[in-house]
């Protein structure tokens with residue numbers, strides 16, 4: 001049953017004030033005199049649909065919604081705001097899969113990026129190659145509004161695919177590149193932002209700029225992981241590799257946190273020494289005693305030990321060129337020396353497309369079972385490796401186990417050296433750090449419980465001196481943002497002054513716009 005997305009008593013309306021250079025954001029009526037007026041909608045239906053997101057916890061009503069036909073429409077809108085005596089706020093909205101109102105614009109204009117994906121524009125996903133004397137490099141140019149599932153389908157036509165993914169593919173290219181874009185390939189290829197060659201961006205001054213590591217590099221590094229603060233991405237050029245046909249996908253089980261994390265770290269480090277002698281995907285999850293697994297053996301182990309830790313690994317291969325025995329032999333070598341519970345490995349062979357799109361069918365199933373208002377008080381953290389045992393006793397065995405509520409989760413390590421320090425994204429200052437995702441679906445009655453649990457986890461880390469960073473961050477105050485960015489804050493602020501000096505863009509992040 002489709003839930004009603006408007007929980008009436010959890011509506012939070014922003015009141016904007018205290019921007020870098022102004023105090024109010026008023027939508028000017030003369031904007032309708034601009035040539036894009038036919039693409040602007042001020043009706044309640046358009047505004048309501050732009051006022052909510054996947055989290056379903058925050059609602060912020062914009063003054064209008066722009067349905068751009070081209071990047072020039074976006075540039076015209078931003079230029080108009082930039083040149084207005086009192087600039088108004090503008091937020092790009094991709095799929096609105098944020099959970100805390102990050103793609104909202106109080107009293108301003110939400111740019112519905114998906115409307116760039118129209119027939120008149122032709123294909124906005126194009127595969128090409130560049131040839132040097134050394135190599136041929138394949139890449140795809142994808143509009144910022146494109147979904148990763150469509151990028152995948154289009155590139156597979158050429159037998160190619162991007163290397164780095166998110167677990168869920170119904171997200172826009174611009175939306176994930178504004179954060180990082182992480183999944184089980186990140187340990188090996190870095191986040192999606194580490195796999196971008198070039199971007200087209202409309203800055204907060206309304207300028208259309210092409211940028212890369214070599215051209216307009218300050219903007220390039222600012223925008224990647226930049227939480228939409230510096231410009232709207234209208235095109236990204238993304239690295240491609242040869243796509244495999246098939247994936248061997250396995251789960252290994254543990255009841256001992258030490259063995260679980262030691263094995264995860266072995267698996268992500270083998271990559272450094274033997275480039276191809278590693279898995280292509282490594283993630284992890286926790287099944288707690290109050291959860292029910294599809295596998296009764298796991299449920300019973302979780303009851304006995306409190307938590308069962310699972311490592312999920314995948315090996316890609318091409319079933320036309322490699323035979324099963326060779327793959328099995330390679331897998332045997334990769335698993336040698338690991339300490340998972342013997343006899344409990346589960347293995348599935350799936351097509352590469354089905355593997356990458358694995359979350360979709362689960363998400364649809366969950367959605368069909370959900371009733372009433374569904375809210376998503378998610379928490380995503382990066383935890384430095386040196387403190388994961390403290391985190392395990394304080395959070396997993398402490399807060400989460402004791403509080404006894406089921407939540408989908410992910411817990412897996414990644415390598416810092418696959419992240420480009422000049423980009424805006426923020427990660428812990430250690431060579432290895434873990435990603436924890438607590439992906440709760442809650443009813444209205446549970447919302448307060450999960451929000452309190454989130455606060456407890458953050459407070460526990462604070463008191464224990466565990467220097468976590470939030471992924472898909474949500475902070476209430478400027479001081480928290482400054483702490484979040486740490487040594488990167490001054491650069492982030494200087495970039496804002498350079499590319500969006502009137503603090504027009506992505507106000508829903510509430511970095512330069514307070515409540």
Ligand code: FAD
Pocket residue numbers: 053054091092093094095096097098099102103104113144145165166167168171172173174175176178179180181182183227228229231232233234472506508509
């Ligand atoms: P929106 O929510 O629409 O926008 C997010 C932010 O980016 C806003 O501030 C917006 O203004 C800005 N923005 C949007 N488009 C642009 C653009 N073109 N240019 C500049 N700024 C822009 N993340 C992962 O890394 N890995 C995962 O596996 C993963 N799985 C997810 C699964 C689900 C079911 C959900 C709900 C989220 C998941 N996420 C994951 C988080 C997701 O990557 C981010 O929330 C991302 O921002 C969503 O993309 P979107 O198109 O919905 O962005």
